[in-house]
Amino acid sequence: MKTTITILMGAALMTFFVIGCGGEPKGRGGARSDVQDAALKTYVAPGDLDEYYIFKSGGHSGQVYVYGIPSMRHLATIPVFTPYPATGYGFDKESKDMLGQFTWGDSHHPSLSETNGDYDGRWLFISDNANNRMARIDLRDFKTRQIFGPIPNVSGNHCSSFVTENTDYVLAGSRFSIPLPRGTYEKIEDYATKYKGVVAGIAVDPKSGTMSLGWEVLMPPFDYDLGDAGKGPSADWGFWTCYNSERATGKLEVTASQKDRDYVVAVNWKAAEKAIKEGKFKNLGGAKVIDPKDVEGVVYLLPAGKSPHGVDISPDGKYIIASGKLASITTVFSHEKMLTAIEKRDFTGNEDGIPVLNYDSVKEAEVNVGLGPLHTQFDDKGFAYTSLFVESAIAKWQLGTWEVVDKIPVSYNIGHLAAAEGDTKNPDGKYLIALNKLSHGRHLGVGPSQPESSQLIDISGEKMSLLYDAFTEPEPHYAQIVKADKLNPIEVYSKEENKHPKAIWDIKDSKIVRNGKNVEVSMIAVRSSFEPWKIEVNQGDKVSIYITNIEQTTDELHGFGLNEYNINIVVDPGETKTAEFVASKKGVYPFYCTNFCSALHQEMQGYLLVK
Amino acid sequence: MQRYLELATSFFETPIDLRGRLLVILAAVVLMPAFFTPLWNLSLYSNQFPDGLELNIYSYKLEGGKSQNRDDLKEINSLNHYIGMRPLIEDDFTEFKWIPFVIGGVILLALRAVVLGKMSKLVDLFVLFTYFGAFSLWSFYHKLYVYGHELDPTAAVKVPPFTPPMFGHETMANFEVYSFPGAGSYFMAAVPLILFGAMWFSRRAEQVKTYKTQG
Numbered sequence: 001m002k003t004t005i006t007i008l009m010g011a012a013l014m015t016f017f018v019i020g021c022g023g024e025p026k027g028r029g030g031a032r033s034d035v036q037d038a039a040l041k042t043y044v045a046p047g048d049l050d051e052y053y054i055f056k057s058g059g060h061s062g063q064v065y066v067y068g069i070p071s072m073r074h075l076a077t078i079p080v081f082t083p084y085p086a087t088g089y090g091f092d093k094e095s096k097d098m099l100g101q102f103t104w105g106d107s108h109h110p111s112l113s114e115t116n117g118d119y120d121g122r123w124l125f126i127s128d129n130a131n132n133r134m135a136r137i138d139l140r141d142f143k144t145r146q147i148f149g150p151i152p153n154v155s156g157n158h159c160s161s162f163v164t165e166n167t168d169y170v171l172a173g174s175r176f177s178i179p180l181p182r183g184t185y186e187k188i189e190d191y192a193t194k195y196k197g198v199v200a201g202i203a204v205d206p207k208s209g210t211m212s213l214g215w216e217v218l219m220p221p222f223d224y225d226l227g228d229a230g231k232g233p234s235a236d237w238g239f240w241t242c243y244n245s246e247r248a249t250g251k252l253e254v255t256a257s258q259k260d261r262d263y264v265v266a267v268n269w270k271a272a273e274k275a276i277k278e279g280k281f282k283n284l285g286g287a288k289v290i291d292p293k294d295v296e297g298v299v300y301l302l303p304a305g306k307s308p309h310g311v312d313i314s315p316d317g318k319y320i321i322a323s324g325k326l327a328s329i330t331t332v333f334s335h336e337k338m339l340t341a342i343e344k345r346d347f348t349g350n351e352d353g354i355p356v357l358n359y360d361s362v363k364e365a366e367v368n369v370g371l372g373p374l375h376t377q378f379d380d381k382g383f384a385y386t387s388l389f390v391e392s393a394i395a396k397w398q399l400g401t402w403e404v405v406d407k408i409p410v411s412y413n414i415g416h417l418a419a420a421e422g423d424t425k426n427p428d429g430k431y432l433i434a435l436n437k438l439s440h441g442r443h444l445g446v447g448p449s450q451p452e453s454s455q456l457i458d459i460s461g462e463k464m465s466l467l468y469d470a471f472t473e474p475e476p477h478y479a480q481i482v483k484a485d486k487l488n489p490i491e492v493y494s495k496e497e498n499k500h501p502k503a504i505w506d507i508k509d510s511k512i513v514r515n516g517k518n519v520e521v522s523m524i525a526v527r528s529s530f531e532p533w534k535i536e537v538n539q540g541d542k543v544s545i546y547i548t549n550i551e552q553t554t555d556e557l558h559g560f561g562l563n564e565y566n567i568n569i570v571v572d573p574g575e576t577k578t579a580e581f582v583a584s585k586k587g588v589y590p591f592y593c594t595n596f597c598s599a600l601h602q603e604m605q606g607y608l609l610v611k
Numbered sequence: 612m613q614r615y616l617e618l619a620t621s622f623f624e625t626p627i628d629l630r631g632r633l634l635v636i637l638a639a640v641v642l643m644p645a646f647f648t649p650l651w652n653l654s655l656y657s658n659q660f661p662d663g664l665e666l667n668i669y670s671y672k673l674e675g676g677k678s679q680n681r682d683d684l685k686e687i688n689s690l691n692h693y694i695g696m697r698p699l700i701e702d703d704f705t706e707f708k709w710i711p712f713v714i715g716g717v718i719l720l721a722l723r724a725v726v727l728g729k730m731s732k733l734v735d736l737f738v739l740f741t742y743f744g745a746f747s748l749w750s751f752y753h754k755l756y757v758y759g760h761e762l763d764p765t766a767a768v769k770v771p772p773f774t775p776p777m778f779g780h781e782t783m784a785n786f787e788v789y790s791f792p793g794a795g796s797y798f799m800a801a802v803p804l805i806l807f808g809a810m811w812f813s814r815r816a817e818q819v820k821t822y823k824t825q826g
Binding site: 492527552554603 | 681682767
């Protein structure tokens with residue numbers, strides 16, 4: 001009876017609040033902001049441009065999402081590992097070949113190319129946790145230009161794709177250790193001895209950005225989780241965290257959470273490069289793999305607080321900051337102390353021949369940040385920002401004094417966080433984005449499948465302040481923020497740069513050529529017609545249609561949708577793309593322009609006639 | 612009557628003085644940039660093109676504005692095809708072949724007048740150049756007329772035949788069209804003025820000389 005009364009009173013009070021606060025937001029609660037201040041700082045007037053780009057990984061959507069900051073407007077989706085009908089990605093022969101056998105990927109960590117430790121605006125690399133690949137997006141046209149992999153021996157490419165300070169290498173590695181080379185069977189009971197992980201450096205051509213195999217290091221069967229490349233004094237090093245140094249299998253949430261410390265892996269990639277050059281490697285699964293048992297000086301382990309997740313290098317390159325997600329501290333290691341310990345052979349043991357450094361000798365500080373620390377970013381004033389998953393907050397702390405100076409709640413359960421130019425030697429400060437895992441309905445209801453929440457936080461002042469909530473389709477893991485003026489994307493492919501052998505520019509050159517059962521069509525798409533508009537073939541013919549969009553004006557895209565043949569091509573101005581299919585079905589099939597182009601867009605159509 | 616003929620003859624025989632010859636050289640020099648700068652400029656503004664589509668007509672070529680993301684000539688032709696207007700292509704402009712030739716000829720004639728130094732040569736040059744200028748203007752107007760009148764009867768959008776503006780501003784469908792002479796035309800226009808000056812000064816010098824000998 002007493003309970004009932006309390007509930008009734010509670011309900012009455014609630015009603016009072018709802019009625020009494022007519023002007024207040026009606027969301028479900030959680031973090032709030034000073035409305036006027038936030039509005040002024042985030043409003044980008046019509047026709048004005050944002051100050052920063054943010055590139056968010058799309059998780060198991062396989063894509064990359066591009067937003068503007070501070071408006072938090074969604075600007076584009078760049079398809080990477082998954083077909084995307086909106087841009088025709090994965091339907092034309094060129095992108096289909098690039099996607100290969102897979103129709104999805106799990107894009108995890110985007111990494112902007114760097115020159116001297118600053119984003120240079122050339123490429124964006126992104127890792128695929130599912131099918132062990134790495135993709136390169138060219139920021140000149142925001143198009144995926146290379147998908148490299150599956151990378152030999154890498155299994156579950158999660159701890160990837162961090163670039164070295166001059167984009168010499170993109171880092172990769174195994175989250176799920178397996179018997180090597182891939183395709184080998186070993187009993188799961190032999191996990192601790194017969195299963196292996198690797199960490200790797202994918203080489204990047206400095207001119208073209210083309211990725212190729214660099215070096216790999218054979219590692220104990222731990223789960224390699226995240227990474228970062230060194231900067232400045234630590235530029236020759238790559239770092240990864242790992243969990244499951246227990247070498248356990250089964251219910252990992254228990255079995256891999258037994259030890260108080262796991263490791264940060266430190267690889268001297270210059271030494272790895274040298275070892276490869278000197279032939280100190282074995283060929284495994286087609287890759288050059290260094291076994292630390294045979295080669296000294298390449299890899300070391302730093303003990304780090306329970307099941308560490310993120311490892312981040314401070315802008316000056318002096319500190320290696322690892323967060324133990326099951327601890328309440330973030331551990332700061334000194335790169336200089338690490339080098340001294342290596343020199344003095346100050347080891348406390350080894351794992352499969354890899355020296356474990358003495359924790360007390362390499363530790364600089366333990367920062368008491370709060371519960372469930374994951375990742376750390378930096379600003380321009382010597383502060384670090386660590387995300388706290390369990391606590392649903394961000395801790396701001398000072399490098400050097402190691403004191404926490406501010407905390408802000410986020411909604412809810414933050415994973416990664418990204419600061420403006422936050423992974424460079426020269427972070428901008430100003431903005432920080434919390435990439436939260438749960439939105440708990442802080443938006444209009446859209447059913448059980450909920451978007452993820454990203455929160456824009458102002459970090460220009462002493463206190464952090466919340467500015468904006470934005471929502472993104474599943475599921476951004478990591479993101480990077482780059483100053484907009486570092487990019488200058490094109491909007492039209494000039495006729496001169498189109499090197500496609502089948503490109504044509506004059507309607508007079510459009511033609512249909514039959515060669516046995518192969519039919520090749522050279523087609524022009526221009527406002528508002530296809531030429532030829534009539535393609536007659538025999539059932540069973542292999543048809544290749546090379547479509548050139550001869551427009552030279554921004555935003556004049558043309559689409560080519562072929563009904564019931566599952567063909568959906570989108571051709572940008574000045575581009576040539578290929579639709580390739582077998583005319584397996586008899587009858588007459590219309591094709592039409594899918595991407596609205598002009599007043600007579602509806603008239604832009606034709607027929608495929610299959611005899 | 613006879614007196615007027617004699618006067619005319621003496622006028623045509625008048626030598627061009629130093630100042631006059633320098634002015635003729637100046638006229639020849641001024642004509643040179645007319646070759647390298649646009650003779651006419653058309654700008655088309657609309658909601659979709661707030662920065663304007665640009666078309667520059669030179670003595671020897673047609674040039675649209677060109678940026679990383681747009682080729683204006685191609686765009687103007689793409690848009691014009693909806694009303695059935697022929698694409699603007701250089702091969703259709705015979706002017707591009709003869710105008711540079713005539714400009715070169717005029718420069719040579721000017722130098723000839725400087726060397727021979729007689730008023731008659733200047734008069735030839737002045738008349739020929741004025742005729743050339745007037746004919747070019749008519750030819751340009753005629754081109755505009757033909758483009759605007761010989762529209763494909765099967766065009767998607769039917770518009771009454773029209774002549775695009777040659778001078779000034781006009782609203783055409785969703786476009787505000789501005790058409791004005793380019794720098795080249797101003798150089799061309801300066802030539803007859805300079806020549807007239809040369810004639811005037813030479814005549815005055817001769818009159819003063821005659822007056823002095825007689826007086």
